[in-house]
Amino acid sequence: MKTRLIVILPIILFIIAYAAAEITFGSVQWWLTTLDRSQLFKRQPDLSIQEGTFTKNQKSTVFHVYDGTRLQPIYGFGGALTQSSAYLFSNLKRTNETLYWKTLRQMFAPSVEASMAVMRVPISACDFNLPDIPYYTYDDVNDDVGFEHFSLKNDMNYIIPILKDIQSLNPRIKIIGSPWSAPVRQKKFFKTTRNTNSNVYIGMDEN
Numbered sequence: 001m002k003t004r005l006i007v008i009l010p011i012i013l014f015i016i017a018y019a020a021a022e023i024t025f026g027s028v029q030w031w032l033t034t035l036d037r038s039q040l041f042k043r044q045p046d047l048s049i050q051e052g053t054f055t056k057n058q059k060s061t062v063f064h065v066y067d068g069t070r071l072q073p074i075y076g077f078g079g080a081l082t083q084s085s086a087y088l089f090s091n092l093k094r095t096n097e098t099l100y101w102k103t104l105r106q107m108f109a110p111s112v113e114a115s116m117a118v119m120r121v122p123i124s125a126c127d128f129n130l131p132d133i134p135y136y137t138y139d140d141v142n143d144d145v146g147f148e149h150f151s152l153k154n155d156m157n158y159i160i161p162i163l164k165d166i167q168s169l170n171p172r173i174k175i176i177g178s179p180w181s182a183p184v185r186q187k188k189f190f191k192t193t194r195n196t197n198s199n200v201y202i203g204m205d206e207n
Helices: 085-095 096-108 159-169 199-206
Strands: 001-007 013-016 029-033 062-065 076-082 118-123 174-179
Touching: 085 096, 085 159, 085 199, 096 159
Parallel strands: 076 118, 118 174
Antiparallel strands: 001 062, 013 029
16 A cells, blocks of 8 residues: 655654654654754654655655565664763763753654664764864774774763663664774874875785
């Protein structure tokens, strides 16, 4: 059966989330954040799923749902916990711990609000790094081929503590480690921001 889902989008930013314990069949839950901050992650009235057609002049986004065809399963939806986002969470926890835990519950607790089930965490620094912290990897000591100086110290300030708080609310959240850059000693230009690898370590890395 072919069903058309019509959603009007007069908004700047929208989030569609699924909460198994609350949502009823035939409706969509969604949260809104606007650039003018008039609405901050505020749940909006549920939208109903409709069958029908629309004209080219209508400002609508149409999702075609083929409920008779099963493809790959979806584990869930989520976001990325970068150093900058973890820093903002840390500041919120320091200034208003009650609001901090309320926000985390709304985002990550199972069957509550957004119910995010997946979290991408960059391995070492990424492009959402704090400006006062240089780009880093987990071992920036030259010629340390045995990784004896491997360290998570730069992630211990913000990312790991926030990640542990998220896991305390949702122990089953799936964490995806996203590699960003090899150690600079393994790169031709000795910079994390250049992506040409040095041939010196290719044979050693393969072993």
